[in-house]
Amino acid sequence: MEALDMNLLVALDALLDTNSVTLAAQRLHTSPPAMSRTLTRLRGALGDPLLVRAGRSLVPTPRALELRYEVSTLVEQGRSLLAPRGDPDPSALRRTFALQAGDMVLTELAAPLLSAARAQAPGVTLRFLPDSLEGTSALRDGRVDLEVGVIDHADPETTVRRVLADRVIGVAAADHLLVTDRVTVAAYAAARHLSISRNGRAHGPIDDRLALHGRTRRVVATVPNLTSALFAVRGSDLVCPAPALLSASALPALGLRAFEIPLPLPEVAIGMAWHPRNSADGGHRWLRDLVQEILLRSAAAVRPQKQRRGRTDQDTGGGLESR
Template structure:
């Protein structure tokens, strides 16, 4: 009976405010996000503290820090609100009139492949749809999808938690970018040369290229990484006029200036991989998200270099 009384005291608005507070960890920012006054959000936080028997957010300098109880609530609260949103959503999704913001996570490599076609489609078919793009490690992107901060992630995810669903976009292979003057006349790159030369590694913490290192380990070989950086787009600029080698997904090397650079196959076998879209299973009934995922799939060029 006590539990039923507690349920009668909670309304959906309180849960929405709690979600914003846990996300922003700041009363004023949460109020701005919800288009409410700061006193109204502070009053709601007081009610939540009373209902849940926990301070939820405690002050640490200029910010509010979630308590252990609040941290436990983040994921189930996001899931509950997503389910309510799906329940109350109209039966049909009309892209021509929809007003919505989607939060996508991907690397700059993924952005170069996914976004051009997607954005042209949105401007033509769904001008009221806005996108917020973020970049994180593989683990960071999956965490964002799990906790509701991200609607869909695009990338390479060899292992997925049971709560997530995925669909393949394309299969990809690796290629090497080198200065053409650093190769013999026949333009081949052999394994001894590959191992003797310095390399550029594209890496964020938790999102490097373990496939390449595993392939070399299988040969009982290692390469020397002279430059490690997280920026895909600038990496090819390091190669011209140097002995550096960049080994990356082949689609990222489209449009390379072939006057000074050349794309060649790796001189050893590196398994291909699948680039996928990932979303939370609780979003399966979200027609708008399903529509967006379909437009992303349609916009991918099926031809691989």
């Protein structure tokens, strides 16, 4: 192996294809003397003259004729192996992708993503995993291929792409006073609140903003995710926060209404995270681009015209409640 020189295969392919030292040198952009020296090395390595003089031309030996097809195939395979790959044809993909998405994103993402994947890449299987793996080494270990949602726990080995910024609104039953009447800080603070927290914490950014007005709120319960919160608010006098764009389709389906919270709250930054080993992979890139397209299209469909100016990438995101 120490004496193995793969360049000799390329030179041998050119020599056997052209039966000419001069033409082989031209093909490989080298000089005829250099190619002649390479032919000498090949003769020594193979124990055969390969090309011999016949009049004014060179003709291949029987050994050279035996090698011609095999050498050509090896060189072509080597070129193909080392050539950069373009974007794959999604219809030819036969892969399974594991996605981890929070429930507030999953409600807007799952159906259109499944539909688009079926149309573009019928050989792709999507596995939606719960967000219980969030903040673990699942991306690094390969248990999760793509995480979608509020990415606030990325480690140095994780690549994160910001997709969109959502704003926080209040949600209540259609006949709630905060929906039918003018919303003031005092009225909002006096309502019965439902907090969304995976860790069961009642205090969050809303309480910090209320404290600046000398107000506190009564959090009567906490639930771990947005879906549970929306079902709990339905038919009750409770209110809860929600991302405006990502909850727009769920609210009318549940008979709920949105209202503006009279407080300056941090944005909800929605993004994607993956391990860098997948960055250059064509199939993974197809999935990332498709997820981003669906989320942006969903947001644009419900975003008021005055909000379409968007935000800069320098804006920082924030959660709905305490994590």
